Amino acid sequence: MIKKLKKFPWDKSKIILTCGTGGVGKTTISASLATNYALQGFKTLVITIDPAKRLAQALGLNDLCEEVQNIDLKTKGKSGRLDAMMLDTKAMFDTIVDKYATDDEVKNNILNHPFYKHLSTMLAGSQEYMAMEKLYQIVNESNYDKIVVDTPPSRHALDFLDSPQNMVNAITNSILRLFIKPYKWAGKSGSRLLNIFGKVTGAQFLQELADFISSTVTLLDGFKERAQEVMRLLSPEHSSLILVTTPIPSLITDSSEFIRAIELRGLNIQGLIINKSYANLYGNNKDIKQTSVWCKKQTSKILKEIGIQLATEHKKQVHEKHIIRDLKERNPIIPIFIIPKTFSNIHNITALKKLLATITSSNQ
Amino acid sequence: MSLPAFSDSKLIFITGKGGVGKSTIAATLALKQSLLNKKTALIEIAPENSLHKFFALSPIKDLAIISKKLSIFRINLDAILRELFIDQFKFKMIFDTLIDNKFVKHFLGATPGFNEFLIMGKIQKIVNSSEFDTVIVDAPSTGHFIALLEIPKIVSTAIESGPLKDIALNTYKLITDKNKTSIIVTTTPEEMPTTEAIHIRLETKKKNIFCEHAVMNRLSANAKLTLPSIKTSKANLKILENLIKINKQINANEEKSLKAFEKVFKKNIIKLPELEIIGNHKLIKDLGNYLT
Numbered sequence: 245m246i247k248k249l250k251k252f253p254w255d256k257s258k259i260i261l262t263c264g265t266g267g268v269g270k271t272t273i274s275a276s277l278a279t280n281y282a283l284q285g286f287k288t289l290v291i292t293i294d295p296a297k298r299l300a301q302a303l304g305l306n307d308l309c310e311e312v313q314n315i316d317l318k319t320k321g322k323s324g325r326l327d328a329m330m331l332d333t334k335a336m337f338d339t340i341v342d343k344y345a346t347d348d349e350v351k352n353n354i355l356n357h358p359f360y361k362h363l364s365t366m367l368a369g370s371q372e373y374m375a376m377e378k379l380y381q382i383v384n385e386s387n388y389d390k391i392v393v394d395t396p397p398s399r400h401a402l403d404f405l406d407s408p409q410n411m412v413n414a415i416t417n418s419i420l421r422l423f424i425k426p427y428k429w430a431g432k433s434g435s436r437l438l439n440i441f442g443k444v445t446g447a448q449f450l451q452e453l454a455d456f457i458s459s460t461v462t463l464l465d466g467f468k469e470r471a472q473e474v475m476r477l478l479s480p481e482h483s484s485l486i487l488v489t490t491p492i493p494s495l496i497t498d499s500s501e502f503i504r505a506i507e508l509r510g511l512n513i514q515g516l517i518i519n520k521s522y523a524n525l526y527g528n529n530k531d532i533k534q535t536s537v538w539c540k541k542q543t544s545k546i547l548k549e550i551g552i553q554l555a556t557e558h559k560k561q562v563h564e565k566h567i568i569r570d571l572k573e574r575n576p577i578i579p580i581f582i583i584p585k586t587f588s589n590i591h592n593i594t595a596l597k598k599l600l601a602t603i604t605s606s607n608q
Numbered sequence: 609m610s611l612p613a614f615s616d617s618k619l620i621f622i623t624g625k626g627g628v629g630k631s632t633i634a635a636t637l638a639l640k641q642s643l644l645n646k647k648t649a650l651i652e653i654a655p656e657n658s659l660h661k662f663f664a665l666s667p668i669k670d671l672a673i674i675s676k677k678l679s680i681f682r683i684n685l686d687a688i689l690r691e692l693f694i695d696q697f698k699f700k701m702i703f704d705t706l707i708d709n710k711f712v713k714h715f716l717g718a719t720p721g722f723n724e725f726l727i728m729g730k731i732q733k734i735v736n737s738s739e740f741d742t743v744i745v746d747a748p749s750t751g752h753f754i755a756l757l758e759i760p761k762i763v764s765t766a767i768e769s770g771p772l773k774d775i776a777l778n779t780y781k782l783i784t785d786k787n788k789t790s791i792i793v794t795t796t797p798e799e800m801p802t803t804e805a806i807h808i809r810l811e812t813k814k815k816n817i818f819c820e821h822a823v824m825n826r827l828s829a830n831a832k833l834t835l836p837s838i839k840t841s842k843a844n845l846k847i848l849e850n851l852i853k854i855n856k857q858i859n860a861n862e863e864k865s866l867k868a869f870e871k872v873f874k875k876n877i878i879k880l881p882e883l884e885i886i887g888n889h890k891l892i893k894d895l896g897n898y899l900t
Binding site: 265267396490492525531538539542544547549550554556559 | 799801
């Protein structure tokens with residue numbers, strides 16, 4: 245019997261991004277989506293940011309790295325090929341310098357500059373931006389049918405989408421700016437500020453910074469242009485955004501805010517996935533409540549305690565139902581999906597493949 | 609009531625993967641210490657704004673004084689920048705006349721690493737002011753936390769001399785001093801947070817910073833593993849069987865995570881149960897009984 249494949253709203257896009265705070269399951273879900281696309285015959289790449297070693301192993305790799313690795317997927321009755329890579333922000337920055345420096349001399353000046361080591365460490369904190377840069381590169385240089393991007397976990401999932409603009413701000417508005425166009429910018433206050441900065445950091449630092457910036461001027465200008473290109477990639481024409489969350493009240497509030505903010509930016513969320521759902525975990529609501537009541541009436545201490553555990557589970561399920569109802573009222577257009585909580589780890593391709601089948605629409 | 613061993617530290621960071629309960633644990637420890645008469649500062653770093661919920665307050669702007677023994681600081685960059693320029697560098701006139709606070713914040717704040725430097729500098733300042741017996745920081749999760757820890761060394765190496773270098777050096781000295789600073793890595797009994805917690809310990813060790821203590825949070829408090837023999841409806845039996853099955857899986861996962869954790873942290877692990885209370889004052893009061 246040929247199982248009918250589930251269709252999801254994000255299937256129409258070439259680029260699929262999973263967004264959400266840390267710990268909700270973005271990486272696993274991204275890997276599952278990518279695995280299934282590959283098994284369906286699409287030329288697929290998955291970019292992950294922060295996988296547990298186990299996930300790399302589940303994908304059949306010793307370790308994920310900056311290089312694209314080809315994975316032969318073999319599972320019951322199906323096979324396919326999936327490309328996977330992990331974003332290494334430090335290496336990513338090196339790549340940017342490599343690609344966009346105007347010539348070898350400039351490139352070496354930058355890479356060998358004592359300040360570069362510090363800057364790239366500090367900028368490597370902007371994982372979000374580097375993920376965008378990588379996406380941009382890949383879309384331009386390759387011909388994948390599907391690219392699934394596991395975005396960096398952010399306290400505010402918007403960090404990722406704002407990263408190109410933030411990066412541009414960092415370049416154009418930060419202290420770096422002073423060195424790019426020292427006289428054009430802010431005149432008297434500019435040199436005053438430079439003076440202060442020099443006093444607090446020391447003259448040598450200032451000189452090194454100035455040297456460094458003048459080497460990197462064209463590089464930094466390039467950021468701005470690419471940022472715009474990257475924003476274009478995120479438009480509904482090319483991308484689908486999936487917001488992943490878990491049924492924890494504070495995260496749900498964040499989710500609604502995120503959705504609002506996305507819409508304000510003219511982007512679309514193609515789906516909201518509630519991962520680790522309590523729905524039907526032990527059974528349906530009514531049954532759990534009845535069993536709990538029965539247990540509490542028994543004389544056995546163990547049964548009484550089980551009754552309490554079931555009562556708690558019941559509460560969680562009811563709470564979750566309310567959360568979903570609220571979400572639907574506030575976001576009537578966005579499809580909401582649920583992935584039930586499991587206690588087994590994803591440890592191979594088959595498990596990743598099966599995960600997709602557990603994503604159900606919350607209307608069911 | 610007794611406190612964990614690391615409570616003697618002057619500076620305590622609580623970190624771990626996103627979602628494991630750092631804020632809850634930081635608030636719990638801070639409350640407990642204050643009740644045991646240790647003057648405590650609890651620190652939250654913007655844009656986080658959740659500690660106030662544990663103390664039934666509205667969102668904290670800069671400082672909330674809970675009691676004579678407990679203050680909550682929210683580190684936000686506007687305030688620190690002002691402090692830096694005015695107090696530290698005596699640039700008040702310039703600051704007020706030429707430089708608008710918003711402008712400076714935008715300008716300097718956009719410089720990579722600068723915010724992290726300010727945050728660490730402020731923490732160092734509070735600790736070394738000796739106003740508090742302990743300073744507890746509800747630190748960011750793994751990636752951002754490690755970036756925070758790296759900044760003092762980077763700044764002190766990049767800058768030759770001057771006031772910024774001094775701040776950086778003092779901060780570096782503080783966080784690498786085992787007797788003064790403790791880092792508590794938090795996890796839940798799941799694979800990814802546990803792996804990440806172990807990773808934090810390894811990464812910080814390379815930088816001369818020591819994560820010796822750990823907390824395993826949200827352990828199942830009441831997972832019953834066997835049923836007494838009973839006679840009841842099919843429906844009840846089905847639910848009970850599901851429950852036992854799930855409890856067994858939870859238990860297996862917990863044992864696995866604990867084993868991996870114990871290999872690395874040995875006996876320095878505090879186990880906290882999952883309490884069925886919404887994050888608020890009652891939660892941290894009750895949880896405090898387990899934090900020993």
